[in-house]
Amino acid sequence: MTATEAIAIETRPTPPNLAFENRPSLIGLSREDMAKVLVEKGVPERQAKMRVQQIWHWLYVRGISDFDDMLNVSKDLRALLKAHFTIARPEVVEEQISNDGTRKWLLRFPPRGAGRPVEVETVYIPEEGRGTLCISSQVGCSLTCDFCHTGTQRLVRNLTAEEILSQLLLARDRLGDFPDKETPQGAIVPLDGRKVSNIVMMGMGEPLYNFDNVKAALLIATDGDGLSLSRRRVTLSTSGVVPEIYRTGSEIGVMLAISLHAVRDDLRDELVPINKKYPLKELMEACKAYPGLSNARRITFEYVMLKGVNDSLADARDLVKLLKGVPAKINLIPFNPWPGSKYECSDWETIEAFSDFINQAGYASPIRTPRGRDILAACGQLKSESERMRKTERLAFEAMMIANHGED
Missing domain, CATH: 1.10.150.530 (DNA polymerase; domain 1)
Structure with a gap:
């Protein structure tokens, strides 16, 4: 197949x-x-x-x-x-369903200063015992992380609190997670409890560059008289906007994830350019100061495995050393390829050896099984369809011009 x-x-x-x-x-x-x-x-x-x-x-x-x-x-x-007033849901341009049950919605929102309607992607990942919704916070992204597909799309605008929260409401609609709503026939969802039990701010954009809107949306999502999600089931992922990490801990109080991906400033400057502004020392100080840290409330460090770049045992040793004193979980993410990327995924044997070393050092380091790759719904692959189409049209135009020039 x-x-x-x-x-x-x-x-x-x-x-x-x-x-x-x-x-x-x-x-x-x-x-x-x-x-x-x-x-x-x-x-x-x-x-x-x-x-x-x-x-x-x-x-x-x-x-x-x-x-x-x-x-x-x-x-x-x-x-x-x-x-x-209105309480309408966003327009669903397209819904894609992976063969592993992952669902991706392409949603369209009003221009609100962007010149034309904008689009974002939202992903639902069903697993045994839970269903996780990956929510976007911006249209595009300004961070240009070198390995990330979303980072190749320029930042268009921030999403409003309504638009962030509407992604959750729409997913619960579509999955039958509200009273009187039906789950689609054949949908892969948790057998018990909520269909959307966890949310992660890991979609398009850097959440902490849209702090006020993200805060407003998450406070409603965790309100006990409404959507009532536990703060321990809400994770905000940041590439390292240090000042807002402190604010996140004191004003929102959800779980924190760090897109780390490198343990040396020189390499992280290349992979995650925000490191030039907030280097590893400052980032780790903010993590150590995050309120409520304990073995039960650990910070998750995301680490994408790039072949020959950051996957050596020396990198694993330096990672353990970097996280010393921080209650942490390390998610190892096999790199999800996308068209035009210069990186490859580490060999599976390399990923397992890396994971074994970290586990032996006392850190839980699950290898995140790639989900939704066949619909470009995996980590780092989100990008609005209109942006893909514009790129396709631009490449086709360039090819035509080259062909015409050749005929001359």
């Missing part, structure tokens, strides 16, 4: 997206901000707290996306809400 044959692609056109209209969304607002905008539109101030409580329940417990479904809200208030 070829990779193409292994891919199940399902495109579901969505109704006209109300989010493209000028009405602001109630999704992503704090309770205080929601009360404020309701009062501004005519809801009596003495009723605002009660109305927010009702709306919050419908949005984040029941998972509704139409004001008419708010059954305990008066018709007059529903009419007011529809006239001034």
Whole structure:
């Protein structure tokens, strides 16, 4: 079976997206901000707290996306809400389903200063006992990490708190993870509990370069009276924006992951250019100061295995030395190739030897099994389809020009 044959692609056109209209969304607002905008539109101030409580329940417990479904809200208030606000989901341009059950959604959002509508990718990874949603925080990325496909797409704009949170809401819709919603026939999901039990801010973009919107979205995602995800099941991954690591610990309190990938400043400067601004010494100081660190709340260090680049036993020894004193888990990630990349994945024997050394040193170092490779949904492979198409069109144009020049 070829990779193409292994891919199940399902495109579901969505109704006209109300989010493209000028009405602001109630999704992503704090309770205080929601009360404020309701009062501004005519809801009596003495009723605002009660109305927010009702709306919050419908949005984040029941998972509704139409004001008419708010059954305990008066018709007059529903009419007011529809006239001034939206709670629509983003437009689903395409849904791809890998042969391993991984799902990738290409979502379209309004321009909001970008000149035209923008697209991001969101990935759902089902595993035994849990389902993890990988959420994007930016359209594109500004970090240009050398091995990362997403980093080849320029940064277009930050996602809003609504757009970040909407990725979670849409995934729960599509997977039947809200009351009265059905799981798609044949979908691979955990047998018990929530279909989306964990979220990771590891999609497109650097979350800590969009701190305020990411914070607002994650505080709602972990709110006990709504989506109610445990902070221990939410992981924020950063390439090392040191000042915001301190803020993440004190203001959000979720689990932390570091995209490390190298143990020497010279190599990390090349692989993860933000290291030039925040070198390893500063990064490790911020990690050691992260609140609540313990064997039960360890920092995850992501380490992509690049053949002949960072995969020697000397690198493994230096990694153990670098992390000394930090409660840590090390995720070894076989490199996921993408068109045009100059890197190769380390040999499997090399990865296993690297892992064995780290395990013997007392660090848990699972080798992350590649998921969704056949639909470019694996770590470092996310990129909006429109960007891929623009690149394809540009290459085709260049080829045509070269051909025409040859005919001359």
